[in-house]
Amino acid sequence: MxxxxxxxxxxxxxxxxxxxxxxxxxxxxxxxxxxxxxxxxxxxxxxxxxxxxxxxxxxxxxxxxxxxxxxxxxxxRTGATAYLTEFTDRLRLCYSMENFYSLIGNVLELKADCSVLYVNRLANYIFYNSPNRITTDQNYLDLLERNFPADWPEGTFFIDENFGIVSKIRKARGFLISTNGFHLFVLCRYTRLFDKEVFPRLYEELGRFQLRSETISSLSEISELSREWEQLAESQRSFLPARMPNVKRLKLAAYFRPLINVSGDYYTVLPIDENKTLVMLGDVSGKGLAAALVMGLVMNTVKTKENKEDLPGMIAAIDKSIKEMHLQDKYTVLFIGIIDTQKMTIRYVNASMSDPIIVTRSPDGYRIKSLSSNCPIVGIIPIDDIEVSEQRLFSGDLIMMASDGVSEVMNEEKVELGDTQLFTDTIKKSASKEPREFIKDITDLVFSYNADTRLHDDLTMLVAKLQG
Structure with a gap:
């Protein structure tokens, strides 16, 4: 019109x-x-x-x-179109998701009586949904996901009462704006009364807001980290053991070198009694502040849980704590085990860590046994039954836990260290040494293999050796 x-x-x-x-x-x-x-x-x-x-x-x-x-x-600026015009105008002044959510509530919900659903379709994560039957019913949400998948083209589309596409606005009961992988659904019985000229403006302004919000969020995070980076790094290091505990028949050593001051890697050693010791090493996805927060949360959950021998309960508690933070794409891989020097066993849960191994002596030299993964990543996907595995230990066995920054370091030909015979030979050759000397041999290998170029990940290792 x-x-x-x-x-x-x-x-x-x-x-x-x-x-x-x-x-x-x-x-x-x-x-x-x-x-x-x-x-x-x-x-x-x-x-x-x-x-x-x-x-x-x-x-x-x-x-x-x-x-x-x-x-x-x-x-x-009159009639039904005035609501969308006001929303578009005020969207120009939004600089954060909090501003955006408040604008939706004040204009589209309270004034226009619309139901709104805002979804990151690439991550399949709901950022906002109005508290009513349509936008909270899982059946409707599943239908919208099927009808409008992640590869849906960008633009503005009109939706009928069955959540299908219609070409004529007079038959529409809502509309979808798809931009930058996000889907904004606005469901309204009087959609036909909106002037069609308002939709291109809203589409363009929504795209600008998304870019603006992402940029400001990144700049705010950089600014915050620039002011408090060292303080945050010190706080993070306080979660890690200041020194290895003295454990009967068990020698321990660790190495921790973050790529930047703040890391997503973590490890701990917690004696349970004179015979049992809990060991853990993990890696949070991503870098920066969010990864550090998750790392601190995991460490605190493990330290405060009373029954430290309940490994499934420990994993479940960590999983729940991370999910309650609602950080979208944050999760952790980790290895957690209990070394029993009396029974000479290690009971463990390996949540998708690739490198935990036991190096044991045999008549023809040292051989390597993998502590294979028996649990999915923690904090982002549903976890059903958590399996606990057990391995027999012998005097002189060396248990090595390492983040993927160790095995995935590359040489000039882009070959990962973990894929080479050199890595395996160095582990076997150094297995007879004390844990601290073993770690030095591995770190020296990492830096020489990397040819003194810039590393691309944190380096963290925890080594335990059984004594006779």
Whole structure:
């Protein structure tokens, strides 16, 4: 409606000004005695015509701006369309998701009586849904996910009452704006009353807000980390053991080198009694503040849980704590085990850590036994039954736990260290040494293999060795 009226007004303005131009030309030309301006016979008519044309253009521009403003006020800012216009205008002043959620509640829900669902379809994560039957019912949410998957094209689409696409707005009961992997569903029974000109504006402004919000969030995080980076790193290091505990028949050593001050790697050693010792090493996805928060949460959960021999309960508690933080893409892989120096066993849960091994002596030299994964990643996907595995230990066995920063370091040919015979040979050759010396051999290998180029991940190791 607004677009059509605007075109009509523009056409009328041009017709009117053309008539004025022709009328003035017809009136002025006969009255002009060009012979009186012999010296300017070539320039005078041109100058008069140009002046007249410029004047009319200025008048046309002013008149059209006034008419457009009037149409904007009478069409886009009245009736049902006024709600979306107000939402679009105020969206320009939103700089965070909190501002965005407040705007949805105040305008689209309270004023316009719409139901709103805002989904990150790439991560399949719901950022916002109105508290009503449609946007909270799992059946409806599943239907919307099937009808509008992650690869849905960008743009504005009208939705009918069965959540299907319709081409005509008069049949619509809502609309979808798809941009940058996000889907904004606005469900409204009177969608047909919205002027279609409002949707391109809303689509464009929503895309700008998403980019603006992401940029500001990143800058805020960088600024915050720049001010308190070292303090945060010190706080994180306080979660790690200051020194290895003295454990009967067990020698321990660790190595921790974050890529940046703040790391997602962590480890701990907690004696349970004189025979049993809990060991844990893990790695949080990503880097920076969010990873450090999850790391601290995991360490605190393990330290405060009373029954430390209940490994499934420990994993379940960690999983629940991470999910309650609602950090979207944050999870952890970890290895947690209990070494029993009396029974000479290790009971463990390996939640997708790739590198835990036992290096044991055999008649023909040292051999490596893998402590295979028996649990999915923790903190982002449902975990059903948690399996606890057990391995027999012998005097002189060495248990090595390491983050993937150790095995995935690359040489100039982009070959990962963990895929080489050199890595295996170094482990076997150094297995007879004390844990601290073993770790030094492995770290020296990492840095020499990397050819002194920049590392790309944290380096963390925890080594335990059974004594006779």
């Amino acid at each position: 607004f677009k059509a009226r605007r075109r009509i007004c523009l056409t009328l303005v041009y017709v009117l000004l053309s008539l004025i131009f022709v009328s003035l030309a017809v009136f002025l030309v006969p009255q002009t005695k060009i012979n009186d301006f012999v010296d300017y016979s070539n320039t005078f008519p041109t100058a008069v015509t140009a002046s007249l044309f410029c004047t009319l253009i200025m008048i046309a521009t002013t008149l059209y701006a006034m008419l457009r403003q009037y149409l904007e006020k009478t069409t886009m």
